Amino acid sequence: MKISARNMLKGKVKGIIKGPVNAEVSVELPGGEVLVSIITSKSVENLELAEGKNVYLAIKATNVMIAID
Amino acid sequence: MKISARNMLKGKVKGIIKGPVNAEVSVELPGGEVLVSIITSKSVENLELAEGKNVYLAIKATNVMIAID
Amino acid sequence: MKISARNMLKGKVKGIIKGPVNAEVSVELPGGEVLVSIITSKSVENLELAEGKNVYLAIKATNVMIAID
Amino acid sequence: MKISARNMLKGKVKGIIKGPVNAEVSVELPGGEVLVSIITSKSVENLELAEGKNVYLAIKATNVMIAID
Amino acid sequence: MKISARNMLKGKVKGIIKGPVNAEVSVELPGGEVLVSIITSKSVENLELAEGKNVYLAIKATNVMIAID
Amino acid sequence: MKISARNMLKGKVKGIIKGPVNAEVSVELPGGEVLVSIITSKSVENLELAEGKNVYLAIKATNVMIAID
Structure with a gap:
């Protein structure tokens, strides 16, 4: 499958906090940043996510903002 | 200013395509990936964006999806 | 590839309006509705979209609102 | 009321999981798919949602991605 | 119609820039701010928007970020 | 820091409901509306939000819908 979302970043699951509806998943990029x-x-x-699993982060370009100092 | 968006990535503007309403801005991360x-x-x-300018990409956590192979 | 977006709908491309930055793609669902x-x-x-092509629509659950009469 | 969101789909509430802040609402479309x-x-x-209630799903076009096999 | 989006603000259309796909609509709130x-x-x-028309701005709560100085 | 999000509104935190993952923050605008x-x-x-704190609401223009009566 190929998707229209323009941004795909490789990473590894670093932590998961599961709530009753939503979960927060921390993913470490190869450079060490955590998204x-x-x-x-x-x-x-559904994705059987767990610490250490290799994943991709997919982000639609419209959802990326730009900031400057 | 500090914002609730959980994800901030440093980068450098690599290219800009300006349309009448929206613009597509390519930003290169230190590791070489382009978002x-x-x-x-x-x-x-407003932000006086131009090729080579240092910027931050800001992404709300809700807008980050996860994919697996 | 499997993605965290909870909603996937099959459809067929019915029309494309391309602007300099963004494009509007109409997709017909099997029941006849057009999204x-x-x-x-x-x-x-990138996806080589054209009229008649079979596609999936992918929508993150957070982006689905509910309305009542 | 008429809204700018381009996509409106009729459906029936099939299930609700309520957390302290967010809730997950499953809605069955006439063709049987569940969004x-x-x-x-x-x-x-506020909307007095409950199983079996007729609703509309409203989705802004920017939040609809396209995928191919 | 009543929608799940939690934020509704009354305003008046102040200006419209129409591109081939998207349009930018400026709306003045009663207090004078322009969104x-x-x-x-x-x-x-579809909504027959034009300068001076009374409208509502509808914003899903997930899409509202918070910033501090 | 200056961000690309076009809409910034000043307000004061009125209430916070914290869940395990997400929180709902109510913010009162100077005119009395609560977003x-x-x-x-x-x-x-991270932002040390608490009742009475002065904040800004930041909203990307793409996430603002328009409705009419």
Whole structure:
């Protein structure tokens, strides 16, 4: 499957906090930065996410903002 | 200013395509990956974005999806 | 590839309006309803979208609102 | 009321999981597919959502991605 | 119609820039602040938006970020 | 820091409901309207949000819909 979302980053799951509806998944990029994703707890189960698992982060370009100092 | 968006990545503007309403801004991360952002053309002007400028990409955690192979 | 977005709908591309940055893609579902997607014009090229092509619509659950009469 | 969101789909509430802040609402479309929406638990109360209730799903076109096999 | 989006603000259309796909609509709130909305140019037509028209801005709570100085 | 999000509104925190992952933050605008934001509970801590604190609401223009009666 190939998706229209323009941004895909490789990473490894570093931690998961599961709530009754949503979960917070921390993913470490190869350079060491940690990004955070909120998906449903059901998606965490569907994708069998667990610490150490290799994943991709997918982000639609419209959802990327730009900031300057 | 400090914002609730959990994800901030440093980068450098690599290219800008300006349309009448929206613009596509490509930003290169230190590791070489290029991420793409869609913001308004007016924001490109407000932030005086141009090739080579140092910027941050800001992404709300809800807008980060996870994919697996 | 499997993605955390909870909603996937099969459809067929019915029309594309390409602007300099974004494109509007109309997709017909099997039941006849037509849904509209805004993606970058570059994604239209990357996915080689054209009228009649079979596609999936992917929608993160957070982006689905509910309305009542 | 008429809204700018381009996509409106009729459906029937099939299930609700309520958390302290957000709720996951499953909605069955006439063709049998089930879509999932995350809204606040307060919105579930405001709209008096319950199993079997007729609703519309409203989705802004920018939030619809396209995928291919 | 009543929608799950938690935030509704009354305003008056102040200006419209129409592109081939998207349009930028400026809306003035009663207090004088001007908010900006990007919707499809087709939605501008569907809602017959024009300068001076009374409208509501609708914003899903997930899409509201918080910043501090 | 200056961000591409086009909409910034000043307000004061009126209430916070913290869940295990997400939190609902109510913010009162100078005119008395109350807007609602969903951010992660971790962001509530990072920004040290509490009742009465002065904040800005930041909203990307793409996430503002328009409705008419």
